[in-house]
Amino acid sequence: MSDSTAISGTLSRRDAYACRSPSPGSGLHHGGGVMSAERLCYTLMAQMWREIEMDFIIGTSPRAPSILRGGAPWQGRPARMAESSVCRAALLIGTLYRRLDNRDVAGADADSRIFEDTTVGVTWEVLSEHGAVIFGNAVPGSVPWTAGFTHSGTLVVLPRAQPTQPDYDRARYLSEVVGSPAALVVPSGSGVSDSDGDVATLVAPDTLSDLDVAIESRLTKSRVSRA
């Protein structure tokens, strides 16, 4: 039995799959030398890496193909260390994004509580050459995970598992260029909590150990689930 509306031919199926898959921000390319479009879309659909995390990895690191395939062999520690640094930053930025994008409706004054749409609609743009992200359309107010810092809806963030002074200097530079407050997001227990002048330090709830466990889980899924 033939189906006149069926997609015939392998190429058109790939295109249809790519069109229907969620397309995150600026960094995702369909294949384009990173990996096949199917593999990228599958990674997103299975949430092995979330959209902003994948966007950040692809946008800031030449190790994206290796990371998305499951990581470098563990015996090569320098390569593994480099990938780990990128993955840690990606997870930090992903956690912050979910924090910014979540609209907390508990205690709302309305008679009925709406559970369906609790997202703010925060946007992001990866600054590839700086390893940073600009968040936009956030709810103005206090910057999360810090005290005394506020933003008006736009925030420049540098995710760093082990921040250095040059990172704070770069954040300050980006703040001037973008015209928005800047911050570093670091893991809990990193030994860094003090903000540097007008650059906030956001201490995420996850420790470095938590991040590494989560990274290993995702890399394992990427290795085991390849198809």
Place this chain on the structure above:
Amino acid sequence: MSVERRVFVRLPDEMVEEALDLLRRSNEASARANKADPGDRSDVTRFERFQSSLEDLGWTAAGRGAEAISDISEVSTQERLSVVSESAFPDDVSSDTATQLRAWLHSGSLVVERVLPFEEGETPRPDGSDRVLPASEMWNDPTGARGKRAVENRFRQQVSSAVAGDAHATIRPTGIANSVLTDTLRQYVLKDDMQPSIAVPVAYADGSVARSFPFRCLDLVDDATPIGRQIKFSLLSMRHTEMDLDVSGAWLRNTEVSRQRPRADTDELVYRESLSQLRRLVSLGPTTVVMHQTGLEPAIIGFYRAVVTVLQESRGLLAVVLQFFEAGNFRPGPTWRVR
């Protein structure tokens, strides 16, 4: 895109003792990981934790003003630790950096490498296009078969093409029925006097690639007469417990085989285990293994690869007689035994 900068930090004396302890633990975990079963990453996790702690020491030392040298060359895939040593000296640093590192090492210092992944700069966008597999061409069964039958016919064609010498052919056993898999392997394992033996790559649906399977290498005979002592096994424990009434034991433990890992790792685990067990059996004299077989493709491929190896090594000492367990019943299968 940003560039990576690597920083080599010379640890101060007060940190050396702690660093040496972490290094010792790293080496111990690494040694255990190299001996672990395929897919077992528990010691890998330990190794990486100790290495991270070492790198943190380097980080702390750098923050306190320890001597350091940075390098912006691309990290190679060299197998080495994050502690620099003469025996695993970095092959991916500039000559100036190498000279300084050697000077520190010769003075007896401990040097730790760190990576800063987001330094500003231009980095070539990775061009992995040569590694991106194109979509497969659609395959139509020439006999017009559909569904499961077509899948099995495609597998036979894959094996046939691979054995015929198609350089790009691999065999992909995922989703193939237990009996079809075994019968097809046996058909092509038969020696051909006109053509040499050939080893064909095995790839699973998850993308993992296993050890090659040898074909055209055995003079198999259809003789189910037992040789020596006869021992009945089920291939995997706890799969079909109704077989337990008929067998003396399970060849493999389900809890070890059925773990989340790349399929090729499971194949390798089964191959090594089966090779060891078969060799032990034939060392005690001629043996007939009656295998009550169920379907787990990596286990079947791994097991029969081991059978082929032992039949080549120990002619006349081993016979494997099959009983396929399908739909609740046993059906006899072919014998793997050499002339």
